Amino acid sequence: MTADLLVHNAYIYVDRDWEIPSGWIAIKDGCVLAVGDSSNEPEAKRRISANGRLVTPGLINCHHHMYQNLTRSFGPVTNGTLFEWLTGLYPLWAKLDADTVYLSTYVAIAELLLGGCTTSMDHMYVHPKPFLIDAQFKAANEIGYRFYATRGSMTRSVEDGGLPPASVVQSEDVILEDSVRLVEKFHDAAPGAMNRVALAPCSLFSVTERIMMESARLAEKHDLRLHTHLAEDPEEDVYCQEVYGCTPVEYFERVGWATPRSWVAHFIYPKPEEISRLAHAGVCTAQCPCSNMMIGGGSADLMGLRAQGMPVGLGCDGSASTDSASLWLEARTALLLGRYKNGPHSMSARDALDAATRGGAACLGWEEIGHLRPGACADLVIWQMSEVSLAGALSDPVEALLRCGPATAGTTIVNGVPLVENGLPNLPNLNDVLKEHMKQARRIQRLNP
The missing domain is CATH 2.30.40.10 (Urease, subunit C, domain 1)
Incomplete structure (x- = not known):
């Protein structure tokens, strides 16, 4: 043949x-x-x-927020904590619409391709306008990129004890209805698919318990994967203790997410016994070494998690926190960070490459990629x-x-x-997209033309 x-x-x-x-x-x-x-x-x-x-x-990116390349290295929040960084940027992200999400997704994919990434998920959790994920699929399909959208969500605004303004959160019913719509319109479970969808409430402190539980139910019904941030910051522990009376991992288990369908981002501050429980349950983790180090919030112990049986992939995280989207850089940083923390015998380049390929495929539940x-x-x-x-x-x-x-x-x-x-x-529209991306980034950042 x-x-x-x-x-x-x-x-x-x-x-x-x-x-x-x-x-x-x-x-x-x-x-x-x-x-x-x-x-x-x-x-x-x-x-x-x-x-x-x-x-x-091809390398696999299993945690990203592509829209954030519109606010890269935004001066007023570059040296803040995670929560300071979020509250400073939410008002800017409230200006997103389908056009800006299309542009940011197109640019993100171009950047990922140059860094050797052939499959990427995206965690789109800010929805000031409808049909934003549709715009992402438009960009990915025009390029011919293997794209795994995750329908993110937030329901708790500042008025409800959360962090974001009301302009970027949605009601429970809108979130659930749109989740089903996206699955029916775009999700392709066949081997070699180019489009897939997962459900991804943003974090335990930004959505209601109903959204967490209903997302798990929909994932079971439609055979989908689940994604969220977990154990990313010590303030998350304080919040969960005050609101739920338990640790973030205990709440994660309580709402039915401790299953092989789930992969989580960051997972920096769990207790040792919690790592063992989630690994036994089949949960995977996306380490985001550059972003975590940039924000100064620590980073997951990649080889330590793997030693307990938890598959670990790599993610760029948001382009406004790590400020770049190179899976090569993430793999190199994971290698350096692992050896820095645990010694020169603890991790090899092959370990880091395995996380960037097979580890990412495990997070996405995708057997045909990563090898x-x-x-x-x-x-x-x-x-x-x-x-x-x-x-x-x-x-x-x-x-x-x-x-x-x-x-x-x-x-x-x-x-x-x-x-x-x-x-x-090989993207003939890239120059035009970059020009319009610059124009929209200046608008969002309130800069003069």
């Missing part, structure tokens, strides 16, 4: 336990047809040489670095990927289609 595309002359990281020092990947109909060594290369309609560079599965075994989605990256950065790095290209650098995607392929080539995005 003739392949649609052959990537060859590559060092291939196929999966956590399979590497081919000099090999090829054959792609057909958006899937990996076969992999092999330098002998017996199959016929293909198109051939791309990696020129001896490292090829890995390059035959039958997997044809999502992969040919990495590039300057010759200066790689000078002397001869023995182990996987370690070099995260220890040397900076690295970017020379080629990013999603669903068998190159979306980045020669280090540049």
Whole structure:
């Protein structure tokens, strides 16, 4: 059989336990047809040489807030705590509409592609206008990107004892009705799908108990995944004790979320016994090392969680907290942070890459991504670095990927289609989108034209 595309002359990281020092990947109909060594290369309609560079599965972003790239590095809140940062930015985010969400999603995906990310979720929890997630799918589908939207929500405004203004929260009925609408319109559970939907109330302190419980019920009914922030900040513990009379994890369990459907973001401040309970229940975690360090709120112990049986993926988190969206940078930072906290023998580059691939796939409950075994989605990256950065790095290209650098995607392929080539995005509308994005960012930030 003739392949649609052959990537060859590559060092291939196929999966956590399979590497081919000099090999090829054959792609057909958006899937990996076969992999092999330098002998017996199959016929293909198109051939791309990696020129001896490292090829890995596309990285997976399992926690993000794409709309926040409209307020990156916003001066008045750059040095605040998490709660100070949120309360300072909520009034700006109240200006979001379908057009600005489309623009921010398009820009976010372009940035993620350049950092080697081929699948991303997005946690869209601010809804000052309707149909914002529809605008996200529009951008993702125009680009041809594998996108996992999560229907976020908030019900508790300042008037109800929460943090956000009333302009960005919604009623329980509106949230639940729109959740069902989005699932029926966009969710595709088939292998190799490009569009999926999960349910994602923002946090335990921003929605009612009914939303948490009804989201769990809808997830069971429609076979969906669940996502939220959990144990992110010590103030969350204080809030939960005052309002619910328990810890955040205990409340999470009480509302029916301690199931294999759930993955949570951050998970920095649980008690040791709580980690064990959620790991046993099948819950996964998204570590966001750059954002957590930027805000100064600590970070999850990636290898410690894995040692207790909890799958851990990586996330960029909001583009207004980490101020960038590179999964390569998150993987490198996870490696550095893990070794800094637990010693040089505690974590390798392969551990970090595994979190960025298989760990992310586990969070999203998606078996066909995060590896390059035959039958997997044809999502992969040919990495590039300057010759200066790689000078002397001869023995182990996987370690070099995260220890040397900076690295970017020379080629990013999603669903068998190159979306980045020669280090540049194949997105013909990108320049126009960037111009309009700048205009809208200035409006939202109250800056003069």
